[in-house]
Amino acid sequence: MIHVSNLSKTFYVHKKEAGLRASLRSLFRREKVEKHAVRNVSFDVGPGEIVGLVGANGAGKTTLVKMLSGIVHPSSGEARVLGFEPWKRSNALRQQIALIMGQKASLWWDLPAADCFLLLKEIYSIPTATFDRRLRFLTETLQVAEQLTTQLRRLSLGERMKMELIATLLHAPRVVFLDEPTIGLDLAAQRSIREFLLQYREEHKPAMILTSHYMEDIETLCERILLIQEGSLVFDGPLVDVMHRYSPHKVLTAYFQNPWTAAERKQAIFPGEVIEIDQKHVRLRVPRDEISKCTKELLTRYAVADISIEESEIGDVIEEIFREGSLPGSQP
């Protein structure tokens, strides 16, 4: 449903230093700087797939989404969404896609959502019976039926975002771009939106691309992720592969048989890096291929009552990848 091949976008920005003198100088001579927002990105997304687009701020996620939804023209490369070149903005394509931006409202704040939805009904030429059925389904599932006639500015952030989601899905799009759909929401609202998206996916099988800084969104919704760094796609694959590829460690927790004194804790030498230690337990970061050796060493050396071995948190792994600024073993 979505095919992207070597897609790139370069912006040209004028560089200007601070101060009045620099401002006056910039009137006559400006330094133009190329900013490569997206570089040679290629991937495909099939029906019913929710793909997580993950990257640091300014990595190029939103620019990529805006090119695929036809808002921004690319500098080079190709993309097809449902067989159409998105930036040609054919009505046939726009009738079948949707974009929700968590940081930008599409509805009109001084009107009730019901009025905004009626306008969208006309824009997308949705027959009245279909419109009524879909609106009932969406409002009941998201539990906002009672808020339909309240002005949007009087709704909570979570309720407003649910209304935005309804506005996005009213025309039953086959391709949905979700750019930070849960940003700023409390945990309950985040969870209800995630559950709704999974339910919607089950019933309609749209292709979805999701960007989010909340790793729980990515973990719950996406089986596959695209890691984007400085505009380049550095990883495309299942979420679990990220762990195997970029997290060479596991977390080993040992629970002591008897409480340890401060002196004992200070003198102890553990295999692996200590993450946390107290009277009752120690958490160690251990290289993945040394896990059995370290477990054996711990059991031999200390009186251990129980042991657990866990993967690192996906969020921590991705955060670390972006903090380090480069991806070991990545293939752009």
Add this chain to the structure above:
Amino acid sequence: MLRYLRLYRSFLRFSFSRAMEFRVDFFFRVVMDLMFYITQIGFFAVIYGHTRELGGWDFDQTLVFISGFFLVDALHMTLFANNLWMFPFLVNKGDLDYYLLRPVSSLFFVSLREFAANSFLNLLIAMGISAYALWSYPGATPASQVLLYLALIANGAFLYYILQMLFLIPVFWLHSARGLSDVFASFTKYAERPERIYQGYVRRVLVSLLPLCLIASRPAQILFEGPDFWTLVHITSVTALFFLVLLLFWKLAVRSYSSASS
């Protein structure tokens, strides 16, 4: 076409709902426009205190002309002005994104989405002034000629919109529409005066490159002197040509749209 009419009906319903939310603004606009009408009529009343004719027209004819311009202005204020005022903000803040996503002409959506219901009363006042001016005009004018005149006034409002939009579109590259908007506002003064007060190349420019005299002055001339085939061809072809230029310019501008960071 039918779909766009249905969509426009929704814009109307939507806009009236919004306008009722802001009652103070509703009445403020009426007062502001009344002041504009009084100033304009007063200006010509002062001039006609010193002369019997201006550009070949007496005061009655000028009143018909200026009331025609009020109609153009009120139509523009009601249909387009709010949308065009918002347009540079949409481009610079990246809010144009959602307009480009919808399966309708983005130019139609941007230009007509908000019907200024609170200017609608001004349109009624302008129609009243125009009806009075036409009623008071002593010359014999058949009903068909009055209808043609009103159609040309509607065309004038459309041309006014096209010209303003052409001055606003550079915001895609300049990121500020202030200078060009001010220039356009200065130019519109030419449309508020009878065409025949201008001479030579200025007049030629005002009916071709910057066709401000085709907005209200030429229609008034047709009303007083009767329809002339070539004048009608001139007005309609200039309007069509400028509309074509607008469509092409819009296409080019939207291609350059860079949106804004999230």
